[in-house]
Amino acid sequence: MKFCSHCGAPVTQKIPAGDNLPRHVCEQCDLIHYHNPKIVAGCIAEWEGQILLCRRAIEPRLGLWTFPAGFMEIGESTEQAAARETKEEAEADVAITSLYAVLSLPHIGQVYLVFRGQMTAPIYKAGSESLEVKLFPLSAIPWDDMAFPVVKDALARYAADVRRGQFQLHLASLSDRI
Amino acid sequence: MKFCSHCGAPVTQKIPAGDNLPRHVCEQCDLIHYHNPKIVAGCIAEWEGQILLCRRAIEPRLGLWTFPAGFMEIGESTEQAAARETKEEAEADVAITSLYAVLSLPHIGQVYLVFRGQMTAPIYKAGSESLEVKLFPLSAIPWDDMAFPVVKDALARYAADVRRGQFQLHLASLSDRI
Ligand SMILES: [Zn+2]
Numbered sequence: 001m002k003f004c005s006h007c008g009a010p011v012t013q014k015i016p017a018g019d020n021l022p023r024h025v026c027e028q029c030d031l032i033h034y035h036n037p038k039i040v041a042g043c044i045a046e047w048e049g050q051i052l053l054c055r056r057a058i059e060p061r062l063g064l065w066t067f068p069a070g071f072m073e074i075g076e077s078t079e080q081a082a083a084r085e086t087k088e089e090a091e092a093d094v095a096i097t098s099l100y101a102v103l104s105l106p107h108i109g110q111v112y113l114v115f116r117g118q119m120t121a122p123i124y125k126a127g128s129e130s131l132e133v134k135l136f137p138l139s140a141i142p143w144d145d146m147a148f149p150v151v152k153d154a155l156a157r158y159a160a161d162v163r164r165g166q167f168q169l170h171l172a173s174l175s176d177r178i
Numbered sequence: 179m180k181f182c183s184h185c186g187a188p189v190t191q192k193i194p195a196g197d198n199l200p201r202h203v204c205e206q207c208d209l210i211h212y213h214n215p216k217i218v219a220g221c222i223a224e225w226e227g228q229i230l231l232c233r234r235a236i237e238p239r240l241g242l243w244t245f246p247a248g249f250m251e252i253g254e255s256t257e258q259a260a261a262r263e264t265k266e267e268a269e270a271d272v273a274i275t276s277l278y279a280v281l282s283l284p285h286i287g288q289v290y291l292v293f294r295g296q297m298t299a300p301i302y303k304a305g306s307e308s309l310e311v312k313l314f315p316l317s318a319i320p321w322d323d324m325a326f327p328v329v330k331d332a333l334a335r336y337a338a339d340v341r342r343g344q345f346q347l348h349l350a351s352l353s354d355r356i
């Protein structure tokens with residue numbers, strides 16, 4: 001950020017009175033501009049022991065696989081965001097069944113909220129941001145071609161929970177080293 | 179938002195190609211500015227059957243009660259944010275034990291992530307944003323003087339869970355009517 005989004009004057013970095021972190025502060029109107037982490041809502045969409053993955057048609061990580069996930073919008077709930085992303089990227093309808101994982105990525109200011117969703121029918125196809133959409137049995141997940149470490153991490157937790165026959169809520173913070 | 183934070187030129191609202199919502203788009207550098215929901219991390223800090231509440235020293239809702247809660251910062255995890263807010267507002271140390279509630283407020287673009295935390299000692303006092311900090315038994319929670327509907331909602335869920343002797347994760351979207 002270089003300019004104030006309110007008045008257009010330049011901003012400088014300084015620690016406002018009563019604060020303890022540097023912020024972008026406007027030199028003209030004194031507005032403090034805060035930058036906050038973004039929520040990425042994702043969905044592990046299930047159908048008869050298989051899960052729905054999308055091969056990305058856009059950068060970053062074009063050509064690699066992910067479950068449907070994207071930035072939450074203002075005006076929707078976290079569950080609605082996860083279902084919307086599933087509709088947009090995989091043209092599939094899901095009923096969200098539970099929150100599965102809350103994964104913080106402090107180094108890039110993102111929090112993944114990953115839900116489980118029951119597909120209402122085995123109907124899906126590539127949305128505009130996907131090259132290909134496919135149901136995978138857990139034994140065939142393309143582990144070496146996952147788009148993002150956080151997606152691979154969430155799916156590894158999911159596969160382990162399926163193996164031991166018990167799901168739990170996963171709360172974790174992923175470093176930039178994974 | 180009236181001006182581009184990247185180049186300082188005016189922005190206009192329009193629906194970018196391939197998108198389906200109006201965004202602030204820069205007339206000069208074509209940058210699309212997205213606005214996303216913010217995460218509020220909160221903590222129900224527990225000590226021997228009592229919970230820690232703070233009376234707000236700042237607007238909005240000056241003088242009313244809340245559990246420690248505030249906007250998550252970039253560079254921290256959700257759990258760290260909840261513990262930090264407890265330290266800042268109540269000068270109390272907690273060990274976060276679980277995620278208790280994920281409450282979406284779509285009308286104002288906020289998501290509350292409310293954790294349970296075990297106080298490491300019965301030591302607390304008013305931080306700079308609090309007038310007063312106090313441990314309350316559940317029978318004495320000041321229900322009529324709560325700062326925000328979402329705080330009252332989360333505490334009502336908590337009190338009900340304590341009464342029936344079983345905690346669960348609460349996932350809900352609160353309308354602007356509560
Ligand atoms: Zn300004």
Ligand SMILES: [Zn+2]
Nearest residue numbers: 182185204207
């Ligand atoms: Zn611009």
